[in-house]
Amino acid sequence: MTTPPFSPLITLSDGNEIQQLGLGVYKVDDVTAAGLVEGAIAAGYRRVDTAKLYYNEAGVGAGVRASGIPREEIFVTTKVWNDDQGYDETLRAFDTSLGLLGMDYVDLYLIHWPAPAQDRYRDTWRALEALHSDGRVRSIGVSNFTEAHLERLLDSATETPVVNQVEVQPWLQQDALIAFNAANGIQTEAWSPLGRGRVLDDPTIARIAAKHERSSAQIVLRWHVQRGLLVIPKSNSLERIRENSRVFDFELDAADLSEIAGLETGERTGSHPDAVG
Ligand SMILES: NC(=O)C1=CN([C@@H]2O[C@H](COP(=O)(O)OP(=O)(O)OC[C@H]3O[C@@H](n4cnc5c(N)ncnc54)[C@H](OP(=O)(O)O)[C@@H]3O)[C@@H](O)[C@H]2O)C=CC1
Ligand SMILES: O=C1CO[C@H](CO)[C@@H](O)[C@@H]1O
Numbered sequence: 001m002t003t004p005p006f007s008p009l010i011t012l013s014d015g016n017e018i019q020q021l022g023l024g025v026y027k028v029d030d031v032t033a034a035g036l037v038e039g040a041i042a043a044g045y046r047r048v049d050t051a052k053l054y055y056n057e058a059g060v061g062a063g064v065r066a067s068g069i070p071r072e073e074i075f076v077t078t079k080v081w082n083d084d085q086g087y088d089e090t091l092r093a094f095d096t097s098l099g100l101l102g103m104d105y106v107d108l109y110l111i112h113w114p115a116p117a118q119d120r121y122r123d124t125w126r127a128l129e130a131l132h133s134d135g136r137v138r139s140i141g142v143s144n145f146t147e148a149h150l151e152r153l154l155d156s157a158t159e160t161p162v163v164n165q166v167e168v169q170p171w172l173q174q175d176a177l178i179a180f181n182a183a184n185g186i187q188t189e190a191w192s193p194l195g196r197g198r199v200l201d202d203p204t205i206a207r208i209a210a211k212h213e214r215s216s217a218q219i220v221l222r223w224h225v226q227r228g229l230l231v232i233p234k235s236n237s238l239e240r241i242r243e244n245s246r247v248f249d250f251e252l253d254a255a256d257l258s259e260i261a262g263l264e265t266g267e268r269t270g271s272h273p274d275a276v277g
Contacts, residue, residue: 022047024234037063057100082277090127115277169195189230
């Protein structure tokens with residue numbers, strides 16, 4: 001029994017539509033990924049976020065096929081890893097990813113990190129533009145780009161990235177970067193939206209959860225949704241995957257939003273973009 005899709009669609013600046021809430025699969029092994037993706041699609045998910053780095057592109061592709069839902073109704077994101085940056089290297093890495101996925105196109109291809117010490121992200125971006133123009137990638141974007149990286153990229157780019165996927169969670173709210181992205185027509189996507197599970201014990205979140213009779217995860221995901229961000233929570237449990245999808249039937253009020261705004265500490269659960277690659 002397949003549940004109908006639950007997620008609202010957001011229109012990207014290239015005109016393509018993307019489900020606001022999708023499934024993240026970092027640290028899900030290849031075999032598990034196939035079953036989880038199939039189960040998530042049965043539960044109404046229509047979007048999966050993977051990467052070469054996650055070593056589960058084959059499992060994601062298998063799960064999509066096993067779901068029985070037509071390929072064009074599922075949105076698949078993958079990413080070029082730091083070791084594959086550069087024009088020719090990226091084209092080769094993309095072919096490998098596509099082969100592992102067992103697909104003939106990817107919906108969204110991202111530069112995983114700017115890796116500024118390598119200084120190859122502008123060449124990498126040219127490869128993404130080529131993949132976009134030949135139709136093998138529907139939308140192109142970046143991940144972990146700061147304002148400075150984006151400004152440098154935009155100086156030489158023909159196309160503007162449509163998505164910037166960055167860490168956003170209640171301790172790292174990224175107001176300035178989200179505003180910069182929006183001013184440039186770039187949709188912000190929140191990775192580790194649950195702070196890798198760590199923010200779920202926050203007493204403020206727990207209090208708001210009790211008030212709405214929801215779980216802490218649902219409160220945090222609803223906060224992302226109300227901020228207009230794309231969001232990709234990960235879980236290894238189908239029960240939690242279903243729980244994480246039930247965030248479109250209640251609303252946080254102004255007092256809740258202002259309490260969550262007060263949780264900003266600047267604490268990252270992942271690395272700073274200048275420190276990777
Ligand atoms: N572009 C980038 O550089 C990055 C991208 N990402 C993407 O973002 C996705 C999400 O980020 P991720 O780092 O996985 O972390 P998340 O913030 O999604 O948190 C995942 C953790 O929260 C737990 N969890 C999930 N749902 C619930 C729930 N309802 N109740 C209690 N605990 C819950 C999971 O445990 P359990 O699995 O046991 O349920 C897991 O430990 C990744 O999977 C990946 O796709 C992530 C990091 C970097
Ligand atoms: O996508 C990712 C998952 O998490 C890793 C560890 O923090 C990151 O390096 C990577 O970007």
